[in-house]
Amino acid sequence: MEHIAFIGTGIMGHPMARNLLRAGYRVHIYTRTPDKARDLVSEGALLAETLGAAVSEATVVITMLPDIPDVRAVYFGVPGMEGVLTLCRPATLLIDMSTVSPQFARDLAEAAVERGCFSLDAPVSGGQEAAERGALSIMVGGPIGAFERAQSLFNVIGSRVVWIGDAGAGQVAKACNQVVVAINIAGVAEALKLAEAQGVDSTRVQEALMGGYAHSRVLEVHGKRMIRRDFKPGFRMRLHLKDLSIVTDIRNVSLPVTSLVKAIVADRVAHGLGDWDHAALFIDNNGEDYGRKRQPEC
Protein backbone atom coordinates (compact mmCIF):
# COMPACT_ATOMS: atom_id res chain seq x y z
CA MET A 1 0.00 0.00 0.00
CA GLU A 2 1.20 3.48 -0.87
CA HIS A 3 2.68 5.60 1.88
CA ILE A 4 1.29 9.13 1.58
CA ALA A 5 2.63 12.60 2.38
CA PHE A 6 -0.32 15.02 2.38
CA ILE A 7 0.45 18.75 2.15
CA GLY A 8 -2.43 21.19 2.50
CA THR A 9 -4.99 20.05 5.06
CA GLY A 10 -7.37 23.02 4.69
CA ILE A 11 -11.13 23.03 4.08
CA MET A 12 -10.83 20.56 1.19
CA GLY A 13 -7.59 18.74 2.05
CA HIS A 14 -8.57 17.97 5.64
CA PRO A 15 -11.55 15.68 4.83
CA MET A 16 -9.63 14.17 1.90
CA ALA A 17 -6.73 13.20 4.20
CA ARG A 18 -9.16 11.83 6.77
CA ASN A 19 -10.84 9.61 4.19
CA LEU A 20 -7.42 8.24 3.19
CA LEU A 21 -6.62 7.53 6.86
CA ARG A 22 -9.95 5.75 7.34
CA ALA A 23 -9.26 3.65 4.23
CA GLY A 24 -6.10 2.40 5.95
CA TYR A 25 -3.41 4.49 4.29
CA ARG A 26 -0.43 5.66 6.29
CA VAL A 27 -0.55 9.46 5.98
CA HIS A 28 2.23 11.90 6.89
CA ILE A 29 1.11 15.49 7.27
CA TYR A 30 3.17 18.64 7.04
CA THR A 31 1.38 21.89 7.92
CA ARG A 32 2.23 25.37 9.13
CA THR A 33 -0.78 25.27 11.49
CA PRO A 34 -0.42 21.94 13.39
CA ASP A 35 -3.34 22.85 15.70
CA LYS A 36 -5.82 22.43 12.87
CA ALA A 37 -4.50 18.92 12.14
CA ARG A 38 -4.93 17.67 15.71
CA ASP A 39 -8.03 15.60 14.95
CA LEU A 40 -6.26 14.03 11.95
CA VAL A 41 -3.41 13.02 14.30
CA SER A 42 -5.97 11.49 16.69
CA GLU A 43 -7.17 9.40 13.73
CA GLY A 44 -3.64 8.16 13.06
CA ALA A 45 -1.98 10.80 10.88
CA LEU A 46 1.76 11.28 11.47
CA LEU A 47 2.64 14.94 11.95
CA ALA A 48 6.02 15.74 10.35
CA GLU A 49 8.14 18.61 11.70
CA THR A 50 9.55 19.48 8.30
CA LEU A 51 8.47 19.06 4.69
CA GLY A 52 11.52 16.82 4.22
CA ALA A 53 10.46 14.51 7.06
CA ALA A 54 6.98 14.10 5.55
CA VAL A 55 8.19 13.54 2.00
CA SER A 56 11.29 11.40 2.52
CA GLU A 57 9.20 8.47 3.79
CA ALA A 58 6.47 8.74 1.16
CA THR A 59 5.81 6.82 -2.05
CA VAL A 60 3.03 9.28 -2.96
CA VAL A 61 2.93 13.04 -2.30
CA ILE A 62 -0.49 14.73 -2.48
CA THR A 63 -0.82 18.52 -2.47
CA MET A 64 -4.09 20.46 -2.02
CA LEU A 65 -3.19 24.14 -1.83
CA PRO A 66 -4.98 27.44 -2.54
CA ASP A 67 -3.01 28.91 -5.44
CA ILE A 68 -0.04 28.58 -7.81
CA PRO A 69 2.50 30.39 -5.54
CA ASP A 70 1.77 27.90 -2.72
CA VAL A 71 2.13 24.91 -5.04
CA ARG A 72 5.30 26.31 -6.59
CA ALA A 73 6.86 26.88 -3.15
CA VAL A 74 6.07 23.34 -1.98
CA TYR A 75 7.42 21.58 -5.11
CA PHE A 76 10.26 23.86 -6.18
CA GLY A 77 11.21 25.24 -2.73
CA VAL A 78 11.81 28.75 -1.47
CA PRO A 79 14.92 30.31 0.09
CA GLY A 80 15.43 28.44 3.35
CA MET A 81 13.24 25.44 2.40
CA GLU A 82 13.97 22.79 -0.20
CA GLY A 83 10.98 21.65 -2.24
CA VAL A 84 9.36 18.26 -2.77
CA LEU A 85 11.18 17.80 -6.08
CA THR A 86 14.51 17.89 -4.19
CA LEU A 87 13.37 16.07 -1.07
CA CYS A 88 11.41 13.15 -2.50
CA ARG A 89 12.76 9.70 -3.32
CA PRO A 90 13.05 8.62 -6.99
CA ALA A 91 9.90 7.06 -8.48
CA THR A 92 7.66 8.94 -6.05
CA LEU A 93 4.19 9.68 -7.44
CA LEU A 94 3.45 13.41 -7.12
CA ILE A 95 -0.27 14.31 -7.26
CA ASP A 96 -1.25 17.96 -7.25
CA MET A 97 -4.99 18.28 -6.59
CA SER A 98 -4.93 22.09 -6.30
CA THR A 99 -6.53 24.21 -9.01
CA VAL A 100 -3.67 25.77 -10.99
CA SER A 101 -3.06 26.69 -14.62
CA PRO A 102 -2.62 23.94 -17.22
CA GLN A 103 0.77 25.46 -18.08
CA PHE A 104 1.97 25.29 -14.47
CA ALA A 105 0.81 21.65 -14.32
CA ARG A 106 2.82 20.87 -17.49
CA ASP A 107 5.92 22.61 -16.06
CA LEU A 108 5.61 20.63 -12.84
CA ALA A 109 5.18 17.38 -14.78
CA GLU A 110 8.36 18.10 -16.76
CA ALA A 111 10.31 18.83 -13.58
CA ALA A 112 9.01 15.57 -12.05
CA VAL A 113 10.21 13.54 -15.04
CA GLU A 114 13.68 15.17 -14.79
CA ARG A 115 13.78 14.09 -11.15
CA GLY A 116 12.88 10.48 -12.05
CA CYS A 117 9.39 10.81 -10.53
CA PHE A 118 5.83 10.46 -11.84
CA SER A 119 3.22 13.18 -11.60
CA LEU A 120 -0.48 13.82 -12.09
CA ASP A 121 -2.58 16.96 -12.08
CA ALA A 122 -5.85 15.98 -10.42
CA PRO A 123 -8.07 18.94 -9.51
CA VAL A 124 -11.48 18.26 -8.02
CA SER A 125 -15.03 19.57 -8.16
CA GLY A 126 -17.85 19.19 -5.65
CA GLY A 127 -16.81 21.30 -2.67
CA GLN A 128 -16.32 20.59 1.02
CA GLU A 129 -19.46 18.49 1.39
CA ALA A 130 -18.41 16.13 -1.44
CA ALA A 131 -14.87 16.03 0.02
CA GLU A 132 -16.33 14.85 3.34
CA ARG A 133 -18.40 12.12 1.70
CA GLY A 134 -15.49 10.96 -0.48
CA ALA A 135 -17.67 11.90 -3.45
CA LEU A 136 -15.53 14.41 -5.33
CA SER A 137 -15.34 14.56 -9.10
CA ILE A 138 -11.62 14.17 -9.98
CA MET A 139 -10.23 15.27 -13.37
CA VAL A 140 -6.84 13.74 -14.04
CA GLY A 141 -4.01 14.65 -16.40
CA GLY A 142 -0.70 12.78 -16.78
CA PRO A 143 0.70 9.41 -17.89
CA ILE A 144 -1.96 6.69 -17.93
CA GLY A 145 0.40 4.38 -15.95
CA ALA A 146 0.61 6.92 -13.14
CA PHE A 147 -3.18 7.29 -13.25
CA GLU A 148 -3.63 3.53 -12.87
CA ARG A 149 -1.22 3.50 -9.94
CA ALA A 150 -3.28 6.26 -8.24
CA GLN A 151 -6.72 4.91 -9.04
CA SER A 152 -7.48 3.01 -5.82
CA LEU A 153 -6.39 6.07 -3.86
CA PHE A 154 -8.59 8.36 -6.00
CA ASN A 155 -11.55 6.05 -5.45
CA VAL A 156 -11.30 6.74 -1.71
CA ILE A 157 -11.56 10.50 -2.28
CA GLY A 158 -13.89 10.70 -5.27
CA SER A 159 -16.96 9.08 -6.78
CA ARG A 160 -16.30 10.16 -10.39
CA VAL A 161 -12.67 9.83 -11.44
CA VAL A 162 -11.94 10.58 -15.11
CA TRP A 163 -8.57 10.40 -16.85
CA ILE A 164 -8.75 13.33 -19.28
CA GLY A 165 -5.36 13.16 -21.05
CA ASP A 166 -1.69 14.13 -20.79
CA ALA A 167 -0.14 16.43 -18.19
CA GLY A 168 -2.23 19.58 -17.77
CA ALA A 169 -5.42 18.00 -19.16
CA GLY A 170 -6.91 17.64 -15.68
CA GLN A 171 -6.42 21.36 -15.13
CA VAL A 172 -7.95 22.11 -18.55
CA ALA A 173 -11.03 20.12 -17.53
CA LYS A 174 -11.19 21.99 -14.20
CA ALA A 175 -10.93 25.30 -16.06
CA CYS A 176 -13.85 24.18 -18.28
CA ASN A 177 -15.79 23.23 -15.15
CA GLN A 178 -15.28 26.66 -13.61
CA VAL A 179 -16.33 28.35 -16.87
CA VAL A 180 -19.59 26.38 -17.02
CA VAL A 181 -20.38 26.90 -13.33
CA ALA A 182 -19.61 30.64 -13.29
CA ILE A 183 -21.55 31.37 -16.49
CA ASN A 184 -24.49 29.27 -15.35
CA ILE A 185 -24.56 31.08 -11.98
CA ALA A 186 -24.61 34.38 -13.90
CA GLY A 187 -27.50 33.11 -16.05
CA VAL A 188 -29.56 31.91 -13.09
CA ALA A 189 -28.86 35.22 -11.30
CA GLU A 190 -30.10 37.29 -14.25
CA ALA A 191 -33.19 35.10 -14.69
CA LEU A 192 -34.19 35.39 -11.03
CA LYS A 193 -33.47 39.13 -11.03
CA LEU A 194 -35.73 39.43 -14.08
CA ALA A 195 -38.53 37.54 -12.29
CA GLU A 196 -38.26 39.71 -9.18
CA ALA A 197 -38.07 42.95 -11.20
CA GLN A 198 -41.34 41.89 -12.87
CA GLY A 199 -42.94 41.22 -9.48
CA VAL A 200 -43.13 37.48 -10.07
CA ASP A 201 -42.54 34.82 -7.38
CA SER A 202 -39.00 33.56 -8.07
CA THR A 203 -39.61 30.35 -6.11
CA ARG A 204 -42.33 29.30 -8.57
CA VAL A 205 -40.17 30.31 -11.52
CA GLN A 206 -37.28 28.20 -10.24
CA GLU A 207 -39.62 25.25 -9.71
CA ALA A 208 -41.06 25.55 -13.24
CA LEU A 209 -37.62 25.93 -14.84
CA MET A 210 -36.29 22.77 -13.15
CA GLY A 211 -38.70 20.79 -15.39
CA GLY A 212 -37.17 21.72 -18.76
CA TYR A 213 -33.95 22.54 -20.58
CA ALA A 214 -33.05 25.11 -17.92
CA HIS A 215 -32.51 22.25 -15.44
CA SER A 216 -29.11 22.31 -13.76
CA ARG A 217 -27.35 21.65 -10.48
CA VAL A 218 -26.63 25.41 -10.29
CA LEU A 219 -30.32 26.32 -10.76
CA GLU A 220 -31.14 23.87 -8.00
CA VAL A 221 -28.44 24.76 -5.45
CA HIS A 222 -27.35 28.33 -6.22
CA GLY A 223 -30.83 29.34 -7.42
CA LYS A 224 -32.20 28.45 -3.99
CA ARG A 225 -29.39 30.38 -2.28
CA MET A 226 -30.25 33.48 -4.34
CA ILE A 227 -33.97 33.21 -3.55
CA ARG A 228 -33.22 32.85 0.19
CA ARG A 229 -30.43 35.48 0.12
CA ASP A 230 -28.22 32.85 1.77
CA PHE A 231 -24.66 33.66 0.71
CA LYS A 232 -22.65 31.86 3.38
CA PRO A 233 -19.87 29.99 1.53
CA GLY A 234 -19.83 27.38 -0.06
CA PHE A 235 -17.28 28.43 -2.63
CA ARG A 236 -15.92 31.90 -2.09
CA MET A 237 -16.28 34.55 -4.78
CA ARG A 238 -12.55 35.42 -4.61
CA LEU A 239 -11.54 31.81 -5.30
CA HIS A 240 -13.85 31.72 -8.29
CA LEU A 241 -12.20 34.94 -9.49
CA LYS A 242 -8.79 33.27 -9.16
CA ASP A 243 -10.01 30.25 -11.18
CA LEU A 244 -11.50 32.47 -13.90
CA SER A 245 -8.22 34.39 -14.09
CA ILE A 246 -6.46 31.09 -14.83
CA VAL A 247 -8.94 30.62 -17.72
CA THR A 248 -8.62 34.09 -19.21
CA ASP A 249 -4.79 33.84 -19.05
CA ILE A 250 -4.95 30.94 -21.53
CA ARG A 251 -4.09 32.19 -25.02
CA ASN A 252 -5.43 31.54 -28.52
CA VAL A 253 -9.07 31.05 -27.59
CA SER A 254 -11.81 33.69 -27.55
CA LEU A 255 -14.11 33.48 -24.50
CA PRO A 256 -16.22 36.66 -24.45
CA VAL A 257 -18.90 35.46 -22.01
CA THR A 258 -16.30 34.10 -19.58
CA SER A 259 -14.51 37.46 -19.72
CA LEU A 260 -17.69 39.39 -18.94
CA VAL A 261 -18.65 37.09 -16.06
CA LYS A 262 -15.11 37.34 -14.68
CA ALA A 263 -15.42 41.15 -14.79
CA ILE A 264 -18.71 40.98 -12.87
CA VAL A 265 -17.17 38.63 -10.27
CA ALA A 266 -14.18 40.99 -9.94
CA ASP A 267 -16.58 43.89 -9.40
CA ARG A 268 -18.35 42.04 -6.58
CA VAL A 269 -15.01 41.14 -4.97
CA ALA A 270 -13.94 44.79 -5.21
CA HIS A 271 -17.19 45.71 -3.41
CA GLY A 272 -16.26 43.50 -0.47
CA LEU A 273 -18.09 40.27 -1.35
CA GLY A 274 -14.94 38.16 -1.87
CA ASP A 275 -15.72 35.89 1.07
CA TRP A 276 -19.40 35.43 0.14
CA ASP A 277 -20.55 32.37 -1.76
CA HIS A 278 -20.28 32.77 -5.54
CA ALA A 279 -24.11 32.71 -5.70
CA ALA A 280 -23.77 36.33 -4.48
CA LEU A 281 -23.19 37.19 -8.14
CA PHE A 282 -26.96 37.73 -7.81
CA ILE A 283 -26.28 40.90 -5.77
CA ASP A 284 -25.86 44.14 -7.71
CA ASN A 285 -24.19 46.16 -4.98
CA ASN A 286 -22.00 45.69 -1.91
CA GLY A 287 -24.57 43.54 -0.15
CA GLU A 288 -25.74 46.18 2.30
CA ASP A 289 -29.38 45.65 1.27
CA TYR A 290 -29.19 42.16 2.68
CA GLY A 291 -28.61 43.09 6.30
CA ARG A 292 -26.16 41.68 8.83
CA LYS A 293 -28.15 38.53 9.48
CA ARG A 294 -27.86 37.38 5.89
CA GLN A 295 -24.16 38.08 5.64
CA PRO A 296 -21.88 35.09 5.96
CA GLU A 297 -19.59 34.74 8.94
CA CYS A 298 -16.18 35.43 7.51
Added chain:
Amino acid sequence: MEHIAFIGTGIMGHPMARNLLRAGYRVHIYTRTPDKARDLVSEGALLAETLGAAVSEATVVITMLPDIPDVRAVYFGVPGMEGVLTLCRPATLLIDMSTVSPQFARDLAEAAVERGCFSLDAPVSGGQEAAERGALSIMVGGPIGAFERAQSLFNVIGSRVVWIGDAGAGQVAKACNQVVVAINIAGVAEALKLAEAQGVDSTRVQEALMGGYAHSRVLEVHGKRMIRRDFKPGFRMRLHLKDLSIVTDIRNVSLPVTSLVKAIVADRVAHGLGDWDHAALFIDNNGEDYGRKRQPEC
Protein backbone atom coordinates in the same frame (compact mmCIF):
# COMPACT_ATOMS: atom_id res chain seq x y z
CA MET B 1 -65.91 18.57 -21.39
CA GLU B 2 -64.44 21.71 -22.92
CA HIS B 3 -64.84 22.23 -26.64
CA ILE B 4 -61.55 23.46 -28.09
CA ALA B 5 -60.60 25.75 -30.97
CA PHE B 6 -56.88 25.23 -31.68
CA ILE B 7 -55.11 27.89 -33.77
CA GLY B 8 -51.51 27.22 -34.79
CA THR B 9 -50.88 23.57 -35.61
CA GLY B 10 -47.17 23.93 -36.47
CA ILE B 11 -44.19 21.95 -35.15
CA MET B 12 -45.29 22.41 -31.53
CA GLY B 13 -49.05 22.94 -31.91
CA HIS B 14 -49.61 19.89 -34.10
CA PRO B 15 -48.59 17.25 -31.52
CA MET B 16 -50.31 19.26 -28.75
CA ALA B 17 -53.61 19.24 -30.69
CA ARG B 18 -53.19 15.53 -31.41
CA ASN B 19 -52.73 14.73 -27.72
CA LEU B 20 -55.93 16.67 -26.91
CA LEU B 21 -57.81 14.70 -29.60
CA ARG B 22 -56.52 11.41 -28.24
CA ALA B 23 -57.63 12.45 -24.74
CA GLY B 24 -61.18 12.74 -26.11
CA TYR B 25 -61.50 16.51 -26.57
CA ARG B 26 -63.51 17.85 -29.48
CA VAL B 27 -60.99 20.03 -31.36
CA HIS B 28 -61.77 22.57 -34.09
CA ILE B 29 -58.80 23.64 -36.17
CA TYR B 30 -58.33 26.77 -38.22
CA THR B 31 -55.19 26.93 -40.34
CA ARG B 32 -53.95 28.68 -43.50
CA THR B 33 -52.28 25.42 -44.61
CA PRO B 34 -55.04 22.76 -44.33
CA ASP B 35 -52.81 20.16 -46.04
CA LYS B 36 -50.56 19.99 -42.99
CA ALA B 37 -53.57 19.30 -40.74
CA ARG B 38 -54.84 16.34 -42.79
CA ASP B 39 -53.63 13.72 -40.31
CA LEU B 40 -55.24 15.63 -37.43
CA VAL B 41 -58.54 15.51 -39.36
CA SER B 42 -58.11 11.78 -39.82
CA GLU B 43 -57.81 11.55 -36.02
CA GLY B 44 -61.09 13.43 -35.59
CA ALA B 45 -60.22 17.13 -35.70
CA LEU B 46 -62.85 19.38 -37.26
CA LEU B 47 -61.36 21.65 -39.92
CA ALA B 48 -63.04 25.08 -39.86
CA GLU B 49 -63.16 27.21 -43.01
CA THR B 50 -62.91 30.46 -41.11
CA LEU B 51 -61.54 31.61 -37.77
CA GLY B 52 -65.11 32.53 -36.80
CA ALA B 53 -66.38 29.03 -37.52
CA ALA B 54 -63.68 27.50 -35.32
CA VAL B 55 -64.12 29.93 -32.44
CA SER B 56 -67.90 30.38 -32.32
CA GLU B 57 -68.41 26.76 -31.23
CA ALA B 58 -65.60 26.71 -28.68
CA THR B 59 -65.54 27.05 -24.88
CA VAL B 60 -61.73 27.17 -24.96
CA VAL B 61 -59.47 28.80 -27.57
CA ILE B 62 -55.82 27.70 -27.62
CA THR B 63 -53.23 29.55 -29.70
CA MET B 64 -49.69 28.33 -30.42
CA LEU B 65 -48.12 30.80 -32.86
CA PRO B 66 -44.58 31.89 -33.77
CA ASP B 67 -44.49 35.55 -32.74
CA ILE B 68 -46.37 38.54 -31.33
CA PRO B 69 -47.69 39.83 -34.71
CA ASP B 70 -49.34 36.45 -35.39
CA VAL B 71 -50.90 36.32 -31.92
CA ARG B 72 -52.07 39.95 -32.20
CA ALA B 73 -53.69 39.29 -35.60
CA VAL B 74 -55.55 36.21 -34.36
CA TYR B 75 -56.94 37.84 -31.18
CA PHE B 76 -57.41 41.47 -32.25
CA GLY B 77 -58.07 40.86 -35.96
CA VAL B 78 -56.64 42.45 -39.09
CA PRO B 79 -58.37 44.34 -41.90
CA GLY B 80 -60.66 41.81 -43.56
CA MET B 81 -60.65 39.35 -40.63
CA GLU B 82 -62.24 39.80 -37.23
CA GLY B 83 -60.22 38.48 -34.28
CA VAL B 84 -60.96 35.91 -31.59
CA LEU B 85 -61.90 38.66 -29.11
CA THR B 86 -64.74 39.72 -31.40
CA LEU B 87 -65.73 36.25 -32.59
CA CYS B 88 -65.76 34.24 -29.37
CA ARG B 89 -68.70 33.66 -27.06
CA PRO B 90 -68.73 35.31 -23.62
CA ALA B 91 -67.00 33.35 -20.84
CA THR B 92 -64.71 31.61 -23.34
CA LEU B 93 -61.33 30.65 -21.87
CA LEU B 94 -58.54 32.04 -24.07
CA ILE B 95 -55.16 30.30 -23.64
CA ASP B 96 -52.16 31.68 -25.49
CA MET B 97 -49.31 29.17 -25.37
CA SER B 98 -47.06 31.12 -27.76
CA THR B 99 -43.91 32.81 -26.45
CA VAL B 100 -44.66 36.55 -26.40
CA SER B 101 -43.72 39.48 -24.16
CA PRO B 102 -45.16 39.71 -20.64
CA GLN B 103 -46.57 43.13 -21.58
CA PHE B 104 -48.41 41.76 -24.62
CA ALA B 105 -49.82 38.97 -22.42
CA ARG B 106 -51.09 41.58 -19.92
CA ASP B 107 -52.66 43.63 -22.72
CA LEU B 108 -54.41 40.56 -24.09
CA ALA B 109 -55.64 39.62 -20.61
CA GLU B 110 -57.12 43.08 -20.16
CA ALA B 111 -58.88 42.91 -23.53
CA ALA B 112 -60.25 39.46 -22.62
CA VAL B 113 -61.72 40.78 -19.36
CA GLU B 114 -63.36 43.67 -21.25
CA ARG B 115 -64.94 41.10 -23.55
CA GLY B 116 -66.28 39.06 -20.59
CA CYS B 117 -63.81 36.24 -21.21
CA PHE B 118 -61.06 34.57 -19.18
CA SER B 119 -57.48 34.29 -20.34
CA LEU B 120 -54.21 32.61 -19.47
CA ASP B 121 -50.67 33.01 -20.79
CA ALA B 122 -49.22 29.52 -20.83
CA PRO B 123 -45.92 29.26 -22.72
CA VAL B 124 -44.11 25.93 -22.76
CA SER B 125 -40.60 24.51 -22.58
CA GLY B 126 -39.28 21.15 -23.73
CA GLY B 127 -39.44 21.28 -27.53
CA GLN B 128 -41.10 19.11 -30.18
CA GLU B 129 -40.12 15.82 -28.59
CA ALA B 130 -41.72 16.77 -25.25
CA ALA B 131 -44.78 18.08 -27.12
CA GLU B 132 -45.17 14.67 -28.78
CA ARG B 133 -44.90 12.82 -25.46
CA GLY B 134 -47.33 15.22 -23.75
CA ALA B 135 -44.45 16.05 -21.43
CA LEU B 136 -44.06 19.80 -21.82
CA SER B 137 -43.25 22.12 -18.96
CA ILE B 138 -46.09 24.71 -18.87
CA MET B 139 -45.68 28.08 -17.11
CA VAL B 140 -49.03 29.72 -16.47
CA GLY B 141 -50.05 33.31 -15.74
CA GLY B 142 -53.61 34.55 -15.12
CA PRO B 143 -56.50 34.20 -12.64
CA ILE B 144 -56.16 31.09 -10.47
CA GLY B 145 -59.80 30.17 -11.25
CA ALA B 146 -59.05 30.10 -14.99
CA PHE B 147 -55.96 28.02 -14.26
CA GLU B 148 -58.02 25.49 -12.33
CA ARG B 149 -60.52 25.31 -15.19
CA ALA B 150 -57.66 24.58 -17.63
CA GLN B 151 -55.72 22.16 -15.47
CA SER B 152 -57.07 18.85 -16.79
CA LEU B 153 -56.43 20.08 -20.32
CA PHE B 154 -52.87 21.17 -19.42
CA ASN B 155 -52.22 17.78 -17.89
CA VAL B 156 -52.81 16.20 -21.32
CA ILE B 157 -50.16 18.43 -22.91
CA GLY B 158 -47.60 18.77 -20.14
CA SER B 159 -45.95 16.83 -17.34
CA ARG B 160 -44.95 19.84 -15.24
CA VAL B 161 -47.66 22.50 -15.01
CA VAL B 162 -46.91 25.43 -12.69
CA TRP B 163 -49.15 28.42 -11.95
CA ILE B 164 -46.67 31.28 -11.63
CA GLY B 165 -48.91 34.28 -10.89
CA ASP B 166 -51.12 36.94 -12.45
CA ALA B 167 -51.46 37.69 -16.17
CA GLY B 168 -48.02 37.88 -17.81
CA ALA B 169 -46.29 35.81 -15.11
CA GLY B 170 -46.18 32.73 -17.35
CA GLN B 171 -44.37 34.76 -20.00
CA VAL B 172 -41.99 36.15 -17.35
CA ALA B 173 -41.13 32.56 -16.36
CA LYS B 174 -40.62 31.62 -20.03
CA ALA B 175 -38.34 34.66 -20.47
CA CYS B 176 -36.34 33.47 -17.42
CA ASN B 177 -36.18 29.99 -18.94
CA GLN B 178 -34.77 31.32 -22.22
CA VAL B 179 -32.21 33.42 -20.33
CA VAL B 180 -30.94 30.41 -18.38
CA VAL B 181 -30.86 28.13 -21.42
CA ALA B 182 -29.14 30.65 -23.73
CA ILE B 183 -26.50 31.65 -21.18
CA ASN B 184 -25.85 28.03 -20.22
CA ILE B 185 -25.42 27.08 -23.90
CA ALA B 186 -22.92 29.94 -24.23
CA GLY B 187 -21.06 28.66 -21.15
CA VAL B 188 -20.90 25.07 -22.37
CA ALA B 189 -19.79 26.30 -25.82
CA GLU B 190 -16.91 28.33 -24.35
CA ALA B 191 -15.83 25.47 -22.07
CA LEU B 192 -15.73 22.94 -24.92
CA LYS B 193 -13.94 25.44 -27.18
CA LEU B 194 -11.38 25.92 -24.42
CA ALA B 195 -10.86 22.16 -24.14
CA GLU B 196 -10.41 21.74 -27.90
CA ALA B 197 -8.10 24.77 -28.16
CA GLN B 198 -5.90 23.12 -25.51
CA GLY B 199 -5.87 19.85 -27.44
CA VAL B 200 -7.91 18.01 -24.83
CA ASP B 201 -10.61 15.41 -25.59
CA SER B 202 -13.91 17.30 -25.15
CA THR B 203 -15.87 14.06 -24.75
CA ARG B 204 -13.90 13.20 -21.61
CA VAL B 205 -14.25 16.74 -20.32
CA GLN B 206 -18.03 16.67 -20.79
CA GLU B 207 -18.19 13.30 -19.03
CA ALA B 208 -16.14 14.55 -16.07
CA LEU B 209 -18.13 17.79 -15.78
CA MET B 210 -21.47 15.95 -15.65
CA GLY B 211 -20.39 14.63 -12.22
CA GLY B 212 -20.21 17.99 -10.40
CA TYR B 213 -21.71 21.46 -10.14
CA ALA B 214 -21.40 21.91 -13.92
CA HIS B 215 -24.13 19.29 -14.38
CA SER B 216 -27.04 20.47 -16.52
CA ARG B 217 -29.51 19.34 -19.16
CA VAL B 218 -27.77 21.74 -21.59
CA LEU B 219 -24.32 20.22 -20.88
CA GLU B 220 -25.83 16.80 -21.52
CA VAL B 221 -27.90 17.51 -24.67
CA HIS B 222 -26.33 20.58 -26.30
CA GLY B 223 -22.82 19.68 -25.14
CA LYS B 224 -23.10 16.40 -27.04
CA ARG B 225 -24.40 18.23 -30.14
CA MET B 226 -21.38 20.55 -30.05
CA ILE B 227 -18.91 17.66 -29.67
CA ARG B 228 -20.53 15.82 -32.62
CA ARG B 229 -21.01 19.03 -34.68
CA ASP B 230 -24.67 18.03 -35.01
CA PHE B 231 -26.62 21.26 -35.44
CA LYS B 232 -29.84 20.01 -36.97
CA PRO B 233 -32.71 21.73 -35.09
CA GLY B 234 -34.00 21.25 -32.37
CA PHE B 235 -34.68 24.83 -31.48
CA ARG B 236 -33.68 27.28 -34.18
CA MET B 237 -31.16 30.03 -33.46
CA ARG B 238 -33.46 32.72 -34.93
CA LEU B 239 -36.29 31.76 -32.56
CA HIS B 240 -33.93 31.97 -29.62
CA LEU B 241 -32.92 35.43 -30.85
CA LYS B 242 -36.60 36.43 -30.93
CA ASP B 243 -37.08 35.17 -27.35
CA LEU B 244 -33.97 37.00 -26.11
CA SER B 245 -35.21 40.18 -27.78
CA ILE B 246 -38.40 39.88 -25.71
CA VAL B 247 -36.18 39.72 -22.61
CA THR B 248 -33.94 42.67 -23.46
CA ASP B 249 -37.00 44.80 -24.30
CA ILE B 250 -38.11 44.52 -20.65
CA ARG B 251 -37.20 47.71 -18.78
CA ASN B 252 -35.81 48.49 -15.35
CA VAL B 253 -33.57 45.44 -14.99
CA SER B 254 -29.89 45.17 -15.89
CA LEU B 255 -28.99 41.91 -17.66
CA PRO B 256 -25.45 42.32 -19.02
CA VAL B 257 -24.72 38.64 -19.68
CA THR B 258 -28.07 38.12 -21.42
CA SER B 259 -27.31 41.15 -23.61
CA LEU B 260 -23.89 39.80 -24.61
CA VAL B 261 -25.25 36.32 -25.38
CA LYS B 262 -28.07 37.87 -27.43
CA ALA B 263 -25.46 39.83 -29.41
CA ILE B 264 -23.52 36.61 -30.09
CA VAL B 265 -26.72 34.81 -31.18
CA ALA B 266 -27.59 37.77 -33.45
CA ASP B 267 -24.12 37.57 -34.98
CA ARG B 268 -24.56 33.86 -35.78
CA VAL B 269 -28.00 34.52 -37.31
CA ALA B 270 -26.48 37.31 -39.42
CA HIS B 271 -23.88 34.79 -40.63
CA GLY B 272 -26.62 32.49 -41.93
CA LEU B 273 -27.03 30.09 -38.98
CA GLY B 274 -30.60 31.19 -38.11
CA ASP B 275 -32.07 27.80 -38.99
CA TRP B 276 -29.37 25.81 -37.16
CA ASP B 277 -29.96 24.49 -33.66
CA HIS B 278 -29.07 27.00 -30.94
CA ALA B 279 -26.20 24.69 -29.92
CA ALA B 280 -24.47 26.21 -33.00
CA LEU B 281 -23.56 29.10 -30.71
CA PHE B 282 -20.46 26.88 -30.44
CA ILE B 283 -19.47 27.87 -33.99
CA ASP B 284 -17.34 30.99 -34.38
CA ASN B 285 -17.97 31.59 -38.09
CA ASN B 286 -20.60 30.93 -40.75
CA GLY B 287 -20.38 27.18 -40.32
CA GLU B 288 -18.43 26.52 -43.51
CA ASP B 289 -15.76 24.57 -41.60
CA TYR B 290 -18.34 21.97 -40.77
CA GLY B 291 -19.05 20.75 -44.29
CA ARG B 292 -22.35 20.04 -46.03
CA LYS B 293 -22.95 16.74 -44.30
CA ARG B 294 -23.05 18.36 -40.88
CA GLN B 295 -25.32 21.17 -41.92
CA PRO B 296 -28.97 20.81 -41.01
CA GLU B 297 -31.56 20.35 -43.73
CA CYS B 298 -33.28 23.68 -43.84
